[in-house]
Amino acid sequence: xxxxxxxxxxxxxxxxxxxxxxxxxxxxxxxxxxxxxxxxxxxxxxxxxxxxxxxxxxxxxxxxxxxxxxxxxxxxxxxxxxxxxxxxxxxxxxxxxxxxxxxxxxxxxxxxxxxxxxxxxxxxxxxxxxxxxxxxxxxxxxxxxxxxxxxxxxxxxxxxxxxxxxxxxxxxxxxxxxxxxxxxxxxxxxxxxxxxxxxxxxxxxxxxxxxxxxxxxxxxxxxxxxxxxxxxxxxxxxxxxxxxxxxxxxxxxxxxxxxxxxxxxxxxxxxxxxxxxxxxxxxxxxx
Numbered sequence: 001x002x003x004x005x006x007x008x009x010x011x012x013x014x015x016x017x018x019x020x021x022x023x024x025x026x027x028x029x030x031x032x033x034x035x036x037x038x039x040x041x042x043x044x045x046x047x048x049x050x051x052x053x054x055x056x057x058x059x060x061x062x063x064x065x066x067x068x069x070x071x072x073x074x075x076x077x078x079x080x081x082x083x084x085x086x087x088x089x090x091x092x093x094x095x096x097x098x099x100x101x102x103x104x105x106x107x108x109x110x111x112x113x114x115x116x117x118x119x120x121x122x123x124x125x126x127x128x129x130x131x132x133x134x135x136x137x138x139x140x141x142x143x144x145x146x147x148x149x150x151x152x153x154x155x156x157x158x159x160x161x162x163x164x165x166x167x168x169x170x171x172x173x174x175x176x177x178x179x180x181x182x183x184x185x186x187x188x189x190x191x192x193x194x195x196x197x198x199x200x201x202x203x204x205x206x207x208x209x210x211x212x213x214x215x216x217x218x219x220x221x222x223x224x225x226x227x228x229x230x231x232x233x234x235x236x237x238x239x240x241x242x243x244x245x246x247x248x249x250x251x252x253x254x255x256x257x258x259x260x261x262x263x264x265x266x267x268x269x270x271x272x273x274x275x276x277x278x279x280x281x282x283x284x285x286x287x
Contacts, residue, residue, distance in 0.1 A: 001045040001080055007047060009055045013151060016055065018086050020046040023079045026148040027220035028173050031073050036214035045080055045284040052089045059097045065124065066277050068094055071104030073124040078107075079146070089115040095123070102274045104129035104170070108148040108156045114163060115276070121165050127198070128160050131170040134179050135187030142224050150191070157195035166198040168270060171254070173207035177231055180205055180244035189257045201265030201272065205250045206243040209236075214249060 010016055021042050022031060030040050040046060070076050076087040091113050094101050101120055103110070110117075110128065120126040130153050134140040140150045148156070155180070157167050169192050174180050185205075192200055209217060221228040236242040244250065258265035264273065 001047055002040065003047045003049050006048045006051070006054065008058065009051055010058045010068070014066055014068050015072060016068050016090065017073050018048060018055075018076060018090060019074045019078060019080075020048075020052050022074055024075060024144045026106075026147070026263075027143055027145075027224075028175060028207050028213070028217055030208055030210075030213050032209050032216050032273065034072070035210065036212075041204055044094060045078060047080075051086055052093065056091055056093050056097075059093060062099075065099045065279070067100040067102055067125065067275050069102045069104075069274065072127065075105050075107060075147075076103060077109040077243060080114040085244040088113055088116065090114070091120070093142070094175060097119045098123050100124040100126065100277050101249060102127040102168075104131070104151060106131050106144065106147045108152050111159060114159065115133070117165055118163050121163075123279075123281055125166075125276075125280075127166050127168060128157070129168045129274075130157055130169060132188050132191065133172065135175060135184045135191070136179070138178060150188070151164045154191040157191075157197065161164070161196045167195060168274065169195075169200045170196050171200050171202040173245060174250070175207050176205075176235065176242055176244040177228065178225065180246050180250065182246075182250065185250050185253055186257075189254070191264065192255075193261050197263060199270040200254070200258060201270050202245060202251075202254055202265065203246045203267065204241075206241060207238055209242055210240055224275055 009018070021040065021044060022029065023043050023045065070090070091101065114130060117126040117128065127273060132150055132153060134143055134150055137149050137151055160167050171188065203276055218229045218232070221232070231241065264270050
């Protein structure tokens, strides 16, 4: 890991990224793409100097509380987290200044901050977002090797359900010819029903590949799925979007299941929910 000075932490849309890079090792990670102009090895985590002090100043400058989103580019619960405690510090500031949070991860380390997320959710809104891609545990360990397995993530989601903290699942990416089966989808959807998720984000069944992440992805295919790289090249060439040939069938199953169980699945509805700030104390005062 290394440190780098930054002047700002929050994006104009209130996105928070405390780190750059990741150690989860997911073979498909888009954040490896060259377009993000990362000037250091991906696994060499960049820590933003004085991140919490800068973050607190930016919260103080906000005219009114809003939802803070974190985890879109770099998982806030990378393996360094137990040493650095930066993510917990950021959540403590969100709770102190009475903002809301939508936090995305693949790690059950988030349970260590259940107390803070509960405190935030009692005042405003805390939403836990968990990525689920692969029902089969052995396959999951190949695709997402250094992070909690799907079953472990679902167990965490159930804990949040018990704490009355809402959750959103990101159902992506689904890799063509690898985990784009009906059995995989139905297993994940059953997990989502058990966990009582508020919504499931799905942008279609497939994966995006571009310079940087394509290279790494193909290296891993050669390592774990001999011959699969050639299959991808024949099917997709240099396409950015690589859509599963099973996309239409899977999408029908996905939509029907969500409708049946009252789960949000329209992208615009879910993002509206994630970005809508709620003041629960104000609501309680009306009664």
